[in-house]
Amino acid sequence: MSSAPFIAVNAEAILRRHGLTSFAALWDLDAELVDEPNRARGGISRVSRLRLADEQGQEQVFYLKRQSNYLIRTLRHPLGQSTVAREFQNIKTCARLCIPALDVAFFGERRQNGELQAILLTRDLEGYAPLDYWYQRWDELDYRLRQNMISASAALVARLHASKAVHFSLYPKHVFLKPLPDGMGARFIDLEKLRLQHFSRGGFQRDLDALNRRSKEPSRTQRLRFLLSYLGKERVDAEVRRWVARVLKRSARKNKGR
Incomplete structure (x- = not known):
């Protein structure tokens, strides 16, 4: 049937x-x-x-x-x-x-x-490639393209979390990017585990931690730029420091448990 x-x-x-x-x-x-x-x-x-x-x-x-x-x-x-x-x-x-x-x-x-x-x-997401594909070529990309990719990825995750949704499997291979004449296209794949989460930020931290731990190429400065873009900030302030501390604390706990 x-x-x-x-x-x-x-x-x-x-x-x-x-x-x-x-x-x-x-x-x-x-x-x-x-x-x-x-x-x-x-x-x-x-x-x-x-x-x-x-x-x-x-x-x-x-x-x-x-x-x-x-x-x-x-x-x-x-x-x-x-x-x-x-x-x-x-x-x-x-x-x-x-x-x-x-x-x-x-x-x-x-x-x-x-x-x-x-x-x-x-x-097929024609012309798109996952973040880990771009990371393999990170040193070959020009400065502007790398910055656009960081900003586009951050904006995509920020839009997800602003909608009270959590990916719960947010690895670089699940964020697809496509250079465009006027910017950067960005999409999610592998949405099997996505859930709405209205009352807790724990899922947001989990997403950011997973993406941070699996992203080997970007420098610490570029990772900070991602977080600034995600939070809609132009410079580091107390809120940014709190988020850095949360993500690093979760990453340390995950790495210790391996």
Whole structure:
């Protein structure tokens, strides 16, 4: 049994052109795997790259995530929920809050032979690359580009937290950046763990700590510039010092626990 899938308006034509508007068609599709299937949570998750030509012959690239019994259990879903269902809901939350993230083309679930199967199809972030990609080339980037990347990343995280949302898996590989003629594009990916958190700053500190600990390249001055941009400050003051102390304290505790 399955319910009607979600199909984005701007993806329906190209999916229909290739006969891929049904759950079964996408589930049975032979597509190029991005990496080895992930076997965990009592199930399996596979991610494939899908290249489709539109009416003009232009190639459009999508990422197809297919899961079987790949579940997360929460108080709201004690029997389990597919992780792509949670990610789909969180992407919709980001869209509602005007937080740049992935663009969903298709989402659907079905129960088949005792398994919960789920599909999430998202558009390729054309021209974007994760922060860790840029970090590998950090010394080759000019000063202005590095500053723009720091400012754009900080602004993206600040927008997330201003909306009372926490990523809860904020690593450099989950922040995507794209140089633009008039600035820098920035988006989040991997939103499976995102949650709204209205009454505590603990999650915000956790996000900042995770990003700080996993960011090897930026200098201490550049890290401070990130925090200044995040807080909307032009210079260090008492509030900035408090935030530096909080993040460093959490980082020290995490490093000690390794």
